Amino acid sequence: MSATSPTAGAGLPAAHSISLTLNGQPRRLEVQPWTTLLDLLREQLQLTGSKKGCDHGQCGACTVLVNGKRINACLSLAVMQDGAEITTVEGLAEDGRLHPLQQAFIERDAFQCGYCTSGQLCSAVGLANEGRAHSRDEIRELMSGNLCRCGAYTNILAAIEDALPACREGGRS
Amino acid sequence: MTPFAYARARQVDEALALRAGHPEARFIAGGTNLLDLMKENVARPGMLIDITGLPLHDVETTADGGLRIGALVSNADLAYHPEVERRYPLLAQAILAGASPQLRNMASTGGNLLQRTRCYYFYDAGVPCNKREPGSGCPARDGLNRIHAILGASDQCIAVHPSDMCVALAALEATVEVAGPAGRRVIDFADFHRLPGDQPQRDNTLEDDELIVAITLPARGFARHHAYLKVRDRASYAFALVSVAAALEREADGRIAEARLALGGVAHKPWRDPRAEDLLRGQPCNAESFGRAADALLQGAQGFAHNDFKIELARRAIVRALEQAASQEGTP
Amino acid sequence: MTAHIGKPLDRVDGPLKVTGQAQYAGEFAVPGLTYGVAVNSTLAKGRILALDVDAAKAVPGVVDVLSHLNRPRMAAYDESYTDMDSADGAPFRPLFNDRVLYSGQPLALVVAETFEAARYAATLVGVRYAQEPHQTDIHRQAPHDAPAELPKPRGDADEAFARAAVKVEAAYSSPVEHHNPMEPHASTVVYQPDGGLTIYDKTQSAVNTLEFVSHIFGLADGDARVLSPFVGGAFGSGLRPQYQVVLAVMAALHLKRSVRVTLTRQQMFTFGHRPQTLQRLKLGADQKGHLEAVIHEVLGETSRFEDFTEHVAEWSGALYHCDNVRLAYQLAALDVYTPLDMRAPGAVLGIYALECALDELAVATGVDPVQLRIDNFSPVNQNEGKPYSSKQLLACYQQGAERFGWSQRNPQPRSMREGHQLIGWGMASGAWEAMLMPASAKATLAIDGSLVVASATADIGTGTYTVMTQIAGETLGLPMDKVTFKLGDTSLPKAPLEGGSFTVSSVGTAVQQACQALIKTLLETAQKDDDSPLAGATPDDVECVDGCLRLKADPARSLTFTDIVRQSGSPSLEAQADAKPEAERDKYATGSHAAVFVEVKVDEALGTVQVSRVVSAIAAGRVVNPKTAENQILGGVVWGIGMALQEETQLDHHLGRFMNHSLAEYHIPVQADIQDLQVIFVEEHDRIVNPLGSKGVGEIGIVGVAAAIANAVYHATGKRVRDLPITLDKLL
Structure with missing residues (x-):
């Protein structure tokens, strides 16, 4: 059974x-x-x-x-x-090389305390895999299941926008 | 969380047999609400029967042109299913207005129907609640009731059903196919959820030993004229204060041929009243006819102080949703 | 030169945070760890008659259930429970006796071998109470004067108000809010074989936690060490040691085992919060809007056991010029936990009311809201009778207004619309103190030329690791990767609480001074050799470049750090600095300032508000790292949006209990709520505030935002909502 x-x-x-x-x-x-x-x-x-x-x-x-x-x-x-x-x-990183989203999060300062960051990153990878976010507003809506109490949303959005093309090319999960 | 046994079923009959042998058991699929409630000590099943392996993952067109949705299809898969996007965009919109992408990936179609209320008192095992502990009282009536019901409430319970998807399913006149020890039966969506009355512990008419196996949509999908309007306290990831599923078919002259109207966030079940829809049939699409339908749908609405505003809000939301449905083709 | 200060450098802890390697207090693996889960009261006031723990103890894996009946010895006197951020009164003592002081109070701790066993057993603990009547409603409790030193009244505000040509009188309210950092409070207490304790705590000061638990449990120096390398947000919730660390230490001492206590999200609503306030503002002005009278009366909420005070009304006597000012502050003591400093405590409330009232004055006088503020600008803090060391607020107005396009604003409410959306523009000023606290830091240069600088401060997401690395690297002329900054450890030199926006100024100054002292040590060491190329040079004669100490006048006369350390015969050279505010500072008032411009879109029928655009112009002295500083301001704006539109912890007064204790029902902004936010750092040079010239940016970003939004909502709709949050029901 x-x-x-x-x-x-x-x-x-x-x-x-x-x-x-x-x-x-x-x-x-x-x-x-x-x-x-x-x-x-x-x-x-x-x-x-x-x-x-x-x-x-x-x-x-x-x-x-x-x-x-x-x-x-x-x-x-x-x-x-x-x-x-x-x-x-x-x-997420492969062979010691950061995932494009991880790299973009660092460059865009897309976090402060870091406690929501892992979830934001995995969520953004999921978002990339889904292929449903084609505009800023769509990213905003489809990333709304990840709270950031530090309020780094502007930078999170920028980092995801930066990295989405590389995610699509790489097809990485 | 109370410890529980775990078993997996592969077939519907097997699941039902397990359930029959274990009255303390509950079925689990997505688990997004059940585990939530178990962690709050609100639900304490002695056993969970994992039904995710059951063959209920398909979406198929029915002989009469409708759509039969397996109970285990995830909310996300359903919202993004090509047939749903094309023929039932109202349903897709309603699903995507709810929860978060993560939760929609987990939650099942059947489970969405079985979501329990978000009433603060129901969720807090440290305070009375008739729904959680029948007879213990309802602190919401004289307490914090901003998010509570304005229609169909009882002395015992003023909680609301939290689902968005169900509001669209009510408007679309879906049916719910359930399997139980006595075989299968089909429940009209309007009869699936119930009002609290003097049994607020019961959310719906599903028997304890029954399992939802499918939801079926009739052929009529209102793909041209529809709107799902959700009013909430933030832009996303919040439950509805009021939501409206509006669907119209229009004659060549613009008059309304067919109308459907359902409300979320206002009652213990998705709120629908055919009389409101009757008032729309044959009418032109304008603020007057929409307002009359809104008034009819909200007849008897009653607030409990903090939620008084919902009556006017619902009226305005209904009119807005009907305007959107009437004026726009495809997505509003 | 190796210039780091002022550069938008990436966070040095970024790689750890994006790979999940940064470890927070509840994440340290310990062999034989036990898990504690607290049992909380369900009523607001009374006594515990009996605790039934038999069923809980029978659960397999349960080690013990601690309560006031069997806890180890704890200090009895209130004094032992005071901490670096205590309020006046008798601090809360977890599991001390049978008294129930508030709903949600921890009454027992179930300790088990697994988290799940402890969680389950905690549901089986039965509590029998003797209930007593409670009061949690600020409107139904007689207030008492707050034990706060308010500025003395100046002029005769009541008389000036009575005869003023234009009067604004309005009452504003703000609700209880909870900090809700993403990381729930957690403590892992490692019980060492010798009985010593290593405590990983979520705190804004490891020093504070150590002193607190040492006093309570009678620990001697060296018995315990507190570590807090990463903090998953705090916003003030970590300024006082919270009950999870008391319970975890208590259980570890009692059981002689390692214990972790992590609060649930629901339990995050069972300690301090931003207090509810009722405020009354009276502004009197001449026809042109020049302030002639300011009366600001505040009623705040506190607990029965402590009087929590913050600077709410003071700002109304400091931000603008006015010769007739009267400020009042009262408290209502309720059966709740003591309120707690929360991001820009006091200021965010008082300036919300003041800046809304000023907007009402602008409407009453017909003066543009920006012009009104310019006309009332004060370069002097009249509360203190001192000039500001710097106050580039006028530049904030000018640059913010320009970026926003304020000159296009039609003052008429309801004058802009887009379909169903009414559009409104509003603005407000913001202010915060620029404080400086004593702080210590130690700089250690290793023989390989790498530098370690350390101070027991914290990084709660603010960027402390990065900014201190920049300051140290710049002072010693080293690249960032040669410098390591250590914090969050009581074995390091003492630092103040990480809060109040005074970390960069206080600890940064200490870091700079420690590095300068190290240069002196290097020079002295180098000069022990009579043939030193640096012979005869004073510290002013030398500079640090690329890991070398060299003469400014003759760069060829140079020694590498490595050579100097080797020459010393030690593996490293170190220097410590204990920085203190300079006396010169006392002659000045110090503060950071802001001008916030907001556009809102309000659905005319449904009342939903979207903040579509914000420009925040900030004057906060020298910005050490524009990237992390901008992030702080952006975060402050997001907090302001939450405060204005969403956040409210709702109390059921019948039950005396907060009821929306979850992140589903306590709303904070989500990604979809946040649209176009822009930050401007206005140039501001200040040699008085501290040697770095930096004022800190943790608080200033939130101050004024709620008022600017409320004012924009008025401009959009013509409705003046004076009760936060501005939820849609208030706009129908």
């Missing part, structure tokens, strides 16, 4: 074994049903680049890419990501 093999836990429902590809690396993991993808990344795998700003899908700081699509990792159960290909901010 279940595709995964539950293992026994002391007085609590069973843990499950899942396989996924994380930043290009295949991983096999034991997860409790109630562990979110975000808590798995941050607390168990020490991939703290993905941030917890609200834990309720209301800020976007936890945005990661699952099979190339941006989602809120805080509202996703790890156990439901079996077989998925997941990219976090730690996986």
Whole structure:
């Protein structure tokens, strides 16, 4: 009935074994049903680049890419990501070379405190993959799922505008 | 979040059988609202049945020219589906007015119908709420009710349904196909969500052991004359104070042949009243006829102090949406 | 020359932030870490009769449940709980006793081996209360005088107002707001094998946190060290140590284990906030708008246990010339947590009311709003009776108005429209203090010629790492990549709180002086060799270029830093500076200033407001890094948009509880709300304010924005909304 093999836990429902590809690396993991993808990344795998700003899908700081699509990792159960290909901010650079969006964020000073930045970046990669943003207003609307309390929106917009052409050419996720 | 068991189903029957054996279980697909509520200790299922593997991901044209949407199609995929963009742009607009791109990528079509209210009191397990704990009281009536209902509320609950997509589905007269232990049945959209009455804990007429499998749109899509107008406290990523789905078909002489009008953010369900639409049929498109329809749709509207403004706001939004629908072809 | 100051350089911490490698307080991995989750009160006032913790403790993985019943020893006296940003009164003491002082108060801490177990068990803690009547409504509480030193009344404002040719009298209100930095407050306390504590805390001052927890828990010098390398925004929320660090340290000491406590977003609404205010302004003027009377009365909210005060009314006696001024400030004590400094505390509220009232005066007199302000300009702060060290506010008006196109403005409300949208133009002035605090810094030059400069300040996103690197690099003539700045660590020389826009001036001065002292040390070291090419030179005779110390008059007489360090026989040379404000400063008033110009589009039928254009002209002295400084101002403008149109924490007075405690229902601007924002830095030279001539830009960007928006909304619609935020229902 279940595709995964539950293992026994002391007085609590069973843990499950899942396989996924994380930043290009295949991983096999034991997860409790109630562990979110975000808590798995941050607390168990020490991939703290993905941030917890609200834990309720209301800020976007936890945005990661699952099979190339941006989602809120805080509202996703790890156990439901079996077989998925997941990219976090730690996986955006390739061979030590920053992703065009990362580079543009630095050049445009598209952050201050940095806490929303990972989510903004992964969201922008998702935006590029979707190919639906063709104007400033469309970028604004389609980046509105990522709050920035420092208020660096002007620079975030500029950085994304700068990097979108390179993202399209590169076709990178 | 209360610990829970997890199981995965691959077929509808398998999901239903799992559910039948586990009364404490809930189905999970996108999880965007369920996990949210579980973290707030508002929902405490003992088991989650993962239905994302069920074969309910297709969008197909029906024999009579309608569109059957699998319950697991994501909100984003639905909004950007070529058939929806072309034939049901009102639905696409409504979906894209809601939530964020991330949430739309996760949330399922069926799950969107099952979103629960954003009432502050419902979400805070530290305070009374009849919807969360029947009989505990409704602090919203005499409390902070700026975002609450002006239509169809009860003494027990003045919460509103938060969905944008559902407002369009109501206007388009969609039907909801559900599967349960007794087989399948089809629910008219107007009958799917319910008013709070004295059972505010129940949002809709879906039975606990039933599963939404598809939403079907009739052939008539109002692609030429439609508008989804959402009024909210910021430009994006906020729930509607008032939203309007307006759809028209016009005669050659410009008069209204067919009209649909539904409101979001004002009631425990998408608010529709055929009498308002009847008033539009045969009428010219002008402020007068639109205003009459708005008045009819808002008949009996009642505020609770902070939300009194919604009555006038809704009236103006209805007129605006009808104007947009009438004057523009394609996207407003 | 290696000139860094004034250059728009990229942030030195940028690569860490865009790759997810910057680690914040709740992100440090520790073997055997436990997780604490707080249980918060659901009523606003009363006593705890009983705590039922059995069910919580039975959850697998739960280590313990701490409360006032079993907590370790804590200091009893209020004095031990004071901190660098305390208000008058008795500071809050988490888990101290059975008293419930506000809704949302932490009552217990569940500690477990996993975050999830602690979160679940926290829902199982049962609390039985003896409820007492509460009051959270500022309108229903008798006020008392604020314990604040207001400027004495000057002239006779009431008499002058009575006889003024033109009078404006208006009441303005502003709601409770919460800081809501993106990073929730978090502390990771590492319990060392020797019993020492390493505390990673989200704070605007590691020093403040260390002193606070040391006093509370009786820690000796050296028992604990506080680190705070990255802070995910704070805006004032980190000026006082918040309860998560007390709970985390308490649990670590009690359990002798490492503990992390991270607040939920909901819990971010359970400590300090910007206070609600009710303000009354009376402006008297002659027919041409020259101010003859200013009366500004403020009622702010505070808690029952502390009197929170900020500078709200002062600005009305300082920004413009007026000889008859009376300012008043009262507080209403409510059953809420003590308010807390929040971006441009006080100023943003008082200047909102003042600048709206001035707009009303402009309408009443028919004088253009910019001209009105120019006509009332004061080069002197009359509150203090001192001239401003610099105040390029007139240049802000002129340059801002020009960029905005203000001269095209038709003063008539409702005179511009675009379809359904009414268009309005409004403006306002802004001001903030230019403060200077004592600060220390140490500069260490290694034998490889690399420089490390350190001070226990913070970078809450403001750019401290980058700006200090620039100042140090410029002073020692080194490229940026040869310089490392360290902060957020109590083992470093002391710095003031990171706040109030005084970090660049205070810590920057210390960094500059430490580097200058290091030059002196280098020179002295070099001169120990009798044959030194620098023999006989004084510090004024030398300069640092490309890692060399050389004679200005004869650049060929030069030594590399590496040679000098090697010559010293030590692996490095260091110098420390303890910078203090100079006495000369006391003769002057100091401040930064702004002129903000705003265009709004208001949907005539639906009341929705879009801020379509903002030009913010800023006079803040010397700008060390135009790129990061502009970002600060842009952020301030975004905050002003939120304040004007969206932000409000709503209190249910029956329950005594904030109810919209989430980022879905506490609205802050999103990307789609932000349109065309432009920043101008007006040239302003100031040798008095501090040796760098820099005034700081963290606060000035927000001040005046809400008023400019409110004034633009009036210009668009003819409606004067005097209650923030200007939500659409107020414009229907």
